[in-house]
Amino acid sequence: MNFKTFLFACTFIVACSFATGPTWTAPNKVGVSAFAVNDYSNHLPDTLRTLHRTIFHKNTFIDSLFAELTENYPGKTKYVAYNYEDSSATFSNYKGAFTYHSEFLFFSGHGDQQEICLYDHSMTVSKGCVGDTCYIYHYGKVYGGDTRWVIFDACEVLNVNKGGMLHLPLSATTVDFAKVDTLRTAFYGVHAMLGYYSLSWESSIPSGDGVFGSENLYSFFATNFIEDNETIWDSFNMANADLYNIFDEYHWETYNEHKKGLKPAIAFLRGYDENGYYHDTSIERFNYTFNQPIHITGTLELFVMYDEYGTPAFY
Amino acid sequence: MKTMNAFILSIVLFGLVIANAKPVLVVSDSARNFLQSGNPIDSLAESFVATIDESSDSSLTELKNLLSGSYTVYASRNKSFRIRKENTVFDLSNLETNRANMAHQMLEQLVPQGYVNQFKLVSVDIQRSFALSQGVQIEGYTFNFKRVFNNRVVRNNKNYLVVRTDKNGLMKNAEIALQDLAVSSERIAIGVDYNEKMATLDSLINVDYEFIDVFGENRQLKKVRLDKIEVGSVAHSYCEVEVGSERKLFPCLSYASKLVLPNKESIGGIIDVPYSRKSWSEYSQNGTVRIIPHRR
Numbered sequence: 001m002n003f004k005t006f007l008f009a010c011t012f013i014v015a016c017s018f019a020t021g022p023t024w025t026a027p028n029k030v031g032v033s034a035f036a037v038n039d040y041s042n043h044l045p046d047t048l049r050t051l052h053r054t055i056f057h058k059n060t061f062i063d064s065l066f067a068e069l070t071e072n073y074p075g076k077t078k079y080v081a082y083n084y085e086d087s088s089a090t091f092s093n094y095k096g097a098f099t100y101h102s103e104f105l106f107f108s109g110h111g112d113q114q115e116i117c118l119y120d121h122s123m124t125v126s127k128g129c130v131g132d133t134c135y136i137y138h139y140g141k142v143y144g145g146d147t148r149w150v151i152f153d154a155c156e157v158l159n160v161n162k163g164g165m166l167h168l169p170l171s172a173t174t175v176d177f178a179k180v181d182t183l184r185t186a187f188y189g190v191h192a193m194l195g196y197y198s199l200s201w202e203s204s205i206p207s208g209d210g211v212f213g214s215e216n217l218y219s220f221f222a223t224n225f226i227e228d229n230e231t232i233w234d235s236f237n238m239a240n241a242d243l244y245n246i247f248d249e250y251h252w253e254t255y256n257e258h259k260k261g262l263k264p265a266i267a268f269l270r271g272y273d274e275n276g277y278y279h280d281t282s283i284e285r286f287n288y289t290f291n292q293p294i295h296i297t298g299t300l301e302l303f304v305m306y307d308e309y310g311t312p313a314f315y
Numbered sequence: 316m317k318t319m320n321a322f323i324l325s326i327v328l329f330g331l332v333i334a335n336a337k338p339v340l341v342v343s344d345s346a347r348n349f350l351q352s353g354n355p356i357d358s359l360a361e362s363f364v365a366t367i368d369e370s371s372d373s374s375l376t377e378l379k380n381l382l383s384g385s386y387t388v389y390a391s392r393n394k395s396f397r398i399r400k401e402n403t404v405f406d407l408s409n410l411e412t413n414r415a416n417m418a419h420q421m422l423e424q425l426v427p428q429g430y431v432n433q434f435k436l437v438s439v440d441i442q443r444s445f446a447l448s449q450g451v452q453i454e455g456y457t458f459n460f461k462r463v464f465n466n467r468v469v470r471n472n473k474n475y476l477v478v479r480t481d482k483n484g485l486m487k488n489a490e491i492a493l494q495d496l497a498v499s500s501e502r503i504a505i506g507v508d509y510n511e512k513m514a515t516l517d518s519l520i521n522v523d524y525e526f527i528d529v530f531g532e533n534r535q536l537k538k539v540r541l542d543k544i545e546v547g548s549v550a551h552s553y554c555e556v557e558v559g560s561e562r563k564l565f566p567c568l569s570y571a572s573k574l575v576l577p578n579k580e581s582i583g584g585i586i587d588v589p590y591s592r593k594s595w596s597e598y599s600q601n602g603t604v605r606i607i608p609h610r611r
Contacts, residue, residue: 160445169443170443170444170445170451171451172450172451175445175451177447180445180446180447181447223390224390227390228389228390228397230488231487234479234487234488238490245472270446282454301446301447301448301449302446302447303444303445303446303449304444304445304446305442305443305444305445305454306442306443307440307441307442307457308440308441308442308443309438309440309583310438310439310440310441310459310583311438311547311571311573311583312437312438312571312583312584312585313414313437313438313547313548313571314435314437314468314548314549314550314569314571315414315415315418315435315436315548
């Protein structure tokens with residue numbers, strides 16, 4: 001199947017799904033667009049530290065998701081629309097990809113507040129700007145169409161605190177309202193974005209004859225989301241907690257140090273859309289997700305949420 | 316909790332030995348009273364070591380079978396399982412005013428009667444959201460219980476109960492992990508006075524809790540000298556210990572503490588410590604013995 005035929009097929013499927021009317025159900029198909037960058041030696045204006053497991057993260061995400069779908073939804077159409085890594089995961093390839101045909105968009109690499117770092121340039125997670133006069137680092141991309149969920153496996157993309165306060169808990173005084181608004185502009189039908197309020201991380205530890213890598217996060221996620229039918233937020237949050245506990249224990253045993261913590265986060269929509277449908281996209285499940293793009297209309301509003309660990313005490 | 320810092324929670328503790336710059340140790344009245352009050356365990360000269368049977372999962376299976384009559388059991392793994400049931404609501408009205416009571420009620424509602432005293436609440440995670448028109452809101456809670464075995468809190472990450480709810484106490488799910496534990500005939504000396512317990516804690520602080528590494532905005536680790544360690548509460552517990560190549564559960568004390576930085580920000584942690592500086596010496600002489608600490 002050439003690319004045009006493929007796109008036509010996708011469009012046909014999407015048209016069919018829309019023909020069923022708005023409802024909550026499992027997606028008719030599961031397309032994935034995935035990007036990962038380990039090699040930042042050509043990143044401008046500055047090179048960034050080389051990463052080692054982002055491609056593993058990407059591949060594990062795809063493989064685990066599809067394996068769970070095969071097992072639990074054997075009739076479901078699934079395909080990889082884009083699978084770009086390192087030198088092909090460029091700014092222009094990411095920006096230009098028709099990712100709106102994919103239910104999932106996955107990026108793994110370096111990140112910053114509302115920014116992801118592609119192979120050659122970084123890009124804001126926002127509508128951004130267009131045209132020749134636009135400074136390249138301000139280009140953005142919107143997410144919608146068939147895309148239900150975006151995963152930014154990168155540091156701090158969903159952190160909306162003011163500068164100098166990135167590490168502080170979410171509060172009325174720490175939040176930079178402009179950053180919330182920046183993130184909001186990237187929502188063009190997408191249901192939710194998963195990522196981190198904190199730094200993200202990658203690592204591996206010995207396991208039997210091989211290694212156990214941080215990419216297993218996405219195996220846990222796929223199991224939670226598809227097999228166990230947890231909500232999108234709980235699936236991601238619990239997967240991170242499980243992974244963190246495994247690594248934390250190992251690092252204590254081996255190096256007498258704690259592995260740095262994770263603060264998984266979600267940006268999601270809540271409220272009534274212009275047609276009167278109520279949405280809380282943090283609690284959508286794979287078999288119960290709105291079958292159309294959700295635009296920020298009506299009373300719908302963008303929320304950013306993360307977990308804050310409690311202080312231990314013996315009660 | 317209010318001063319707890321999202322990224323400072325993401326810390327690395329290093330075992331640095333630097334003399335003459337120890338953080339100040341502050342023990343709350345309730346913790347001091349606990350250690351001096353003549354708790355039945357405190358009157359004992361020795362306490363039994365517990366063992367873990369990794370080859371069996373009968374404790375887990377038994378509880379799973381008991382719960383399966385009332386809940387949907389799912390996500391069964393070899394060491395844990397989850398349960399859920401629609402419209403199960405826990406009363407969280409005492410969450411801030413009487414957390415122990417709230418936790419007890421939650422357990423009475425959730426697990427069979429014989430298991431109520433087998434779990435102890437240790438921490439509550441809070442999910443917060445922000446929206447421009449709503450400001451900061453609490454969205455939900457994660458209640459982290461640890462297993463209690465032989466009247467001691469089991470300080471490893473394979474014996475727990477986690478209950479997840481929304482902000483109104485509506486249950487999302489609960490996750491349970493249990494190991495098969497047994498009391499052995501091996502005993503450890505625990506009968507020491509308050510001063511020796513404090514001296515033991517103090518000696519560990521000197522070794523392991525001088526500095527912590529905090530993640531800064533530039534993503535670089537920054538060493539920060541601890542200003543103060545505030546012990547809020549204490550529990551008699553079982554610490555997972557490596558004796559040579561074997562893992563055992565040694566009687567120990569667990570100090571729930573706040574590690575306070577010079578800028579007054581703090582992080583929470585549990586410091587596991589032997590009862591006395593000599594209580595494990597027999598094992599130290601026979602080879603390596605060290606506590607395997609756990610996050611919560």
